[in-house]
Amino acid sequence: xxxxxxxxxxxxxxxxxxxxxxxxxxxxxxxxxxxxxxxxxxxxxxxxxxxxxxxxxxxxxxxxxxxxxxxxxxxxxxxxxxxxxxxxxxxxxxxxxxxxxxxxxxxxxxxxxxxxxxxxxxxxxxxxxxxxxxxxxxxxxxxxxxxxxxxxxxxxxxxxxxxxxxxxxxxxxxxxxxxxxxxxxxxxxxxxxxxxxxxxxxxxxxxxxxxxxxxxxxxxxxxxxxxxxxxxxxxxxxxxxxxxxxxxxxxxxxxxxxxxxxxxxxxxxxxxxxxxxxxxxxxxxxxxxxxxxxxxxxxxxxxxxxxxxxxxxxxxxxxxxxxxxxxxxxxxxxxxxxxxxxxxxxxxxxxxxxxxxxxxxxxxxxxxxxxxxxxxxxxxxxxxxxxxxxxxxxxxxxxxxxxxxxxxxxxxxxxxxxxxxxxxx
Amino acid sequence: xxxxxxxxxxxxxxxxxxxxxxxxxxxxxxxxxxxxxxxxxxxxxxxxxxxxxxxxxxxxxxxxxxxxxxxxxxxxxxxxxxxxxxxxxxxxxxxxxxxxxxxxxxxxxxxxxxxxxxxxxxxxxxxxxxxxxxxxxxxxxxxxxxxxxxxxxxxxxxxxxxxxxxxxxxxxxxxxxxxxxxxxxxxxxxxxxxxxxxxxxxxxxxxxxxxxxxxxxxxxxxxxxxxxxxxxxxxxxxxxxxxxxxxxxxxxxxxxxxxxxxxxxxxxxxxxxxxxxxxxxxxxxxxxxxxxxxxxxxxxxxxxxxxxxxxxxxxxxxxxxxxxxxxxxxxxxxxxxxxxxxxxxxxxxxxxxxxxxxxxxxxxxxxxxxxxxxxxxxxxxxxxxxxxxxxxxxxxxxxxxxxxxxxxxxxxxxxxxxxxxxxxx
Numbered sequence: 055x056x057x058x059x060x061x062x063x064x065x066x067x068x069x070x071x072x073x074x075x076x077x078x079x080x081x082x083x084x085x086x087x088x089x090x091x092x093x094x095x096x097x098x099x100x101x102x103x104x105x106x107x108x109x110x111x112x113x114x115x116x117x118x119x120x121x122x123x124x125x126x127x128x129x130x131x132x133x134x135x136x137x138x139x140x141x142x143x144x145x146x147x148x149x150x151x152x153x154x155x156x157x158x159x160x161x162x163x164x165x166x167x168x169x170x171x172x173x174x175x176x177x178x179x180x181x182x183x184x185x186x187x188x189x190x191x192x193x194x195x196x197x198x199x200x201x202x203x204x205x206x207x208x209x210x211x212x213x214x215x216x217x218x219x220x221x222x223x224x225x226x227x228x229x230x231x232x233x234x235x236x237x238x239x240x241x242x243x244x245x246x247x248x249x250x251x252x253x254x255x256x257x258x259x260x261x262x263x264x265x266x267x268x269x270x271x272x273x274x275x276x277x278x279x280x281x282x283x284x285x286x287x288x289x290x291x292x293x294x295x296x297x298x299x300x301x302x303x304x305x306x307x308x309x310x311x312x313x314x315x316x317x318x319x320x321x322x323x324x325x326x327x328x329x330x331x332x333x334x335x336x337x338x339x340x341x342x343x344x345x346x347x348x349x350x351x352x353x354x355x356x357x358x359x360x361x362x363x364x365x366x367x368x369x370x371x372x373x374x375x376x377x378x379x380x381x382x383x384x385x386x387x388x389x390x391x392x393x394x395x396x397x398x399x400x401x402x403x404x405x406x407x408x409x410x411x412x413x414x415x416x417x418x419x420x421x422x423x424x425x426x427x428x429x430x431x432x433x434x435x436x437x438x439x440x441x442x443x444x445x446x447x448x449x450x451x452x453x454x455x456x457x458x459x460x461x462x463x464x465x466x467x468x469x470x471x472x473x474x475x476x477x478x479x
Numbered sequence: 480x481x482x483x484x485x486x487x488x489x490x491x492x493x494x495x496x497x498x499x500x501x502x503x504x505x506x507x508x509x510x511x512x513x514x515x516x517x518x519x520x521x522x523x524x525x526x527x528x529x530x531x532x533x534x535x536x537x538x539x540x541x542x543x544x545x546x547x548x549x550x551x552x553x554x555x556x557x558x559x560x561x562x563x564x565x566x567x568x569x570x571x572x573x574x575x576x577x578x579x580x581x582x583x584x585x586x587x588x589x590x591x592x593x594x595x596x597x598x599x600x601x602x603x604x605x606x607x608x609x610x611x612x613x614x615x616x617x618x619x620x621x622x623x624x625x626x627x628x629x630x631x632x633x634x635x636x637x638x639x640x641x642x643x644x645x646x647x648x649x650x651x652x653x654x655x656x657x658x659x660x661x662x663x664x665x666x667x668x669x670x671x672x673x674x675x676x677x678x679x680x681x682x683x684x685x686x687x688x689x690x691x692x693x694x695x696x697x698x699x700x701x702x703x704x705x706x707x708x709x710x711x712x713x714x715x716x717x718x719x720x721x722x723x724x725x726x727x728x729x730x731x732x733x734x735x736x737x738x739x740x741x742x743x744x745x746x747x748x749x750x751x752x753x754x755x756x757x758x759x760x761x762x763x764x765x766x767x768x769x770x771x772x773x774x775x776x777x778x779x780x781x782x783x784x785x786x787x788x789x790x791x792x793x794x795x796x797x798x799x800x801x802x803x804x805x806x807x808x809x810x811x812x813x814x815x816x817x818x819x820x821x822x823x824x825x826x827x828x829x830x831x832x833x834x835x836x837x838x839x840x841x842x843x844x845x846x847x848x849x850x851x852x853x854x855x856x857x858x859x860x861x862x863x864x865x866x867x868x869x870x871x872x873x874x875x876x877x878x879x880x881x882x883x884x885x886x887x888x889x890x891x892x893x894x895x896x897x898x899x900x901x902x903x904x
Binding site for chain 1: 549550622662871
């Protein structure tokens with residue numbers, strides 16, 4: 055009986071576990087510090103109040119309940135001892151024969167960690183509801199503002215980073231200001247809100263070709279989003295963002311600019327790249343420790359073009375499935391060829407009716423691309439119930455321009471500045 | 480133009496506002512410290528992961544968007560100056576001609592505020608998701624436990640208070656242990672969990688007659704809930720509850736035992752009862768200040784039986800509607816008779832297929848009562864979309880025994896005790 059430990063219940067971990075489920079000869083333990091598997095590609099919809107957290111998150115143990123040889127534990131893993139073949143958690147130390155590390159990635163502020171407080175990233179449910187809290191609180195503040203300056207800074211939203219997440223967020227805020235919220239606020243003109251997307255590189259959605267990237271930029275501008283290219287952010291605080299030599303006064307900044315792999319990889323003491331990803335062999339193992347495998351965002355696997363594969367769900371899913379197959383065959387003494395990524399293409403969405411899809415020779419933009427995007431995301435969403443409900447929610451939102459989950463929750467706050475407390479109205 | 484300020488967007492406040500909406504001669508401002516109206520009777524379903532927060536909460540400004548004479552503000556009200564006819568908020572001071580205070584109630588620990596940390600109450604969305612976090616974390620802890628004692632204390636759930644909320648919570652936990660979760664945990668027998676409902680009085684659901692109360696107790700016991708009557712809790716901490724001379728070792732305590740009215744009422748300087756409710760005249764005004772009205776849980780209004788009306792949604796709804804009518808007629812110089820509560824009955828639910836309904840001469844128990852409970856709650860749930868979705872969620876949960884929203888979110892935690900970190904497994 056081989057003991058397999060999987061750290062991380064994301065796309066890579068869940069898919070590895072499922073394929074090892076009920077396979078004779080394997081005793082699998084999946085450890086995650088959260089109790090839920092998250093459908094990350096739709097997390098921005100939670101931040102933008104289109105979906106509820108439970109719509110895109112499923113308890114990991116529910117997903118794996120049918121497999122008797124799998125134990126699911128919620129715990130923090132602190133350290134891997136690769137030579138001793140153990141991992142240390144807050145609930146004890148566990149031994150393994152094979153270890154699959156799939157701990158994902160987190161945001162990086164490129165050495166400016168003090169920005170995090172003012173510009174949260176979007177990787178977890180807590181971060182999504184925090185962004186939701188900030189965005190909708192800003193609208194409330196604007197409605198209650200006692201002077202034009204306060205109104206303006208609260209109606210200015212800055213998204214840093216022109217990757218898929220940044221584009222989705224900026225597009226959604228633009229769309230909300232233009233359609234959803236305009237009737238709900240009686241004092242303030244929500245349509246006058248400014249949404250600014252900052253990208254340090256020469257174009258947004260850099261993974262796409264120039265034509266599609268340009269199309270996305272135009273679609274964003276139709277939603278009222280100002281796209282600024284080619285200048286890096288140099289300062290963020292509670293009141294403003296400085297980019298190039300421009301100061302943007304704003305109360306709401308969202309960070310979508312850079313990621314690094316999870317911290318646990320560092321405890322292995324092996325080669326990592328600049329993004330803290332672990333450099334893996336052709337079968338996703340570590341050179342020094344052939345019984346330890348890395349999958350998903352945490353792995354630096356060189357693709358066909360000589361560059362590392364991107365941190366995308368399809369890569370993680372395929373790597374997780376590959377590793378399960380590898381272990382099963384290994385035990386049977388069968389050789390497995392190196393991992394090969396089957397690239398089915400990439401896509402990005404901009405607001406409620408536009409997207410860009412690039413599947414090699416098949417490229418499509420606009421509404422048709424948005425329908426493809428919608429179809430594929432619902433298809434892949436875990437769990438039949440969620441699929442059904444997300445579909446219904448979207449149908450409803452699409453028809454009604456609604457944002458059903460516009461809740462401000464979390465922190466107790468007294469958010470108004472001292473200088474707002476003046477004058478009898 | 481009369482300026483009406485409504486403090487509180489609960490059942491009383493929302494209903495008063497709606498009736499004053501687009502009525503000539505009135506300029507209405509509704510202030511709430513939250514942005515959402517909450518359908519409180521179903522809040523326990525959020526705590527028990529049956530529904531998502533957004534299913535039972537709607538943005539207040541959405542509910543009132545169609546009324547041009549209503550401004551909705553999210554703000555904390557600190558003080559009422561009844562003689563000056565002003566209220567002081569964190570966003571400024573506002574003048575009124577009429578004030579409707581409908582600030583609801585909050586939990587009280589009868590002088591033992593130190594218990595709150597260990598035994599949260601259930602009044603807000605944040606509290607509901609906190610209870611959800613604690614309950615489902617306890618199951619996770621039990622699954623990861625390294626000794627029987629830890630397993631047992633994590634699988635013991637104590638609910639304090641045998642009113643409707645306590646009964647709903649205890650019944651739901653019992654039902655989850657018996658049905659929903661048993662397949663998901665492979666190490667621990669969730670069916671062996673203990674659920675204990677503590678009530679200091681001689682019976683649960685004291686507002687009902689002895690026969691119905693007894694029926695509810697039996698239904699709870701069928702779900703595995705131990706009901707303890709007649710003994711008060713004397714101590715609560717992180718590990719245990721002491722009731723009478725018994726010590727119950729537990730990691731999860733939920734408080735549903737007592738409520739007092741919101742703090743703002745105290746700033747008026749008028750008569751309050753022991754539960755901090757303000758004693759009102761027959762038209763819900765305050766004797767000293769006939770232009771200030773109190774509605775909902777915050778009002779002590781003497782009912783037909785000589786006792787104050789209970790803190791229930793129907794009372795709050797009727798009082799809110801009454802006050803709007805009163806003000807409209809007052810401006811026209813028309814006298815309005817005293818407020819009269821039309822008692823349509825009361826109900827309480829126990830788990831997934833039982834309830835008790837008491838509508839005077841019409842009393843019904845069991846599954847039939849549960850269907851009535853279901854129908855009425857969906858009927859009254861605000862907003863067409865929510866109704867539809869809640870109905871669909873329930874249909875699904877009922878058929879699948881599912882708990883779709885089993886997310887552990889909020890706090891970062893390392894929940895395991897020091898003594899769990901031992902031994903290689």
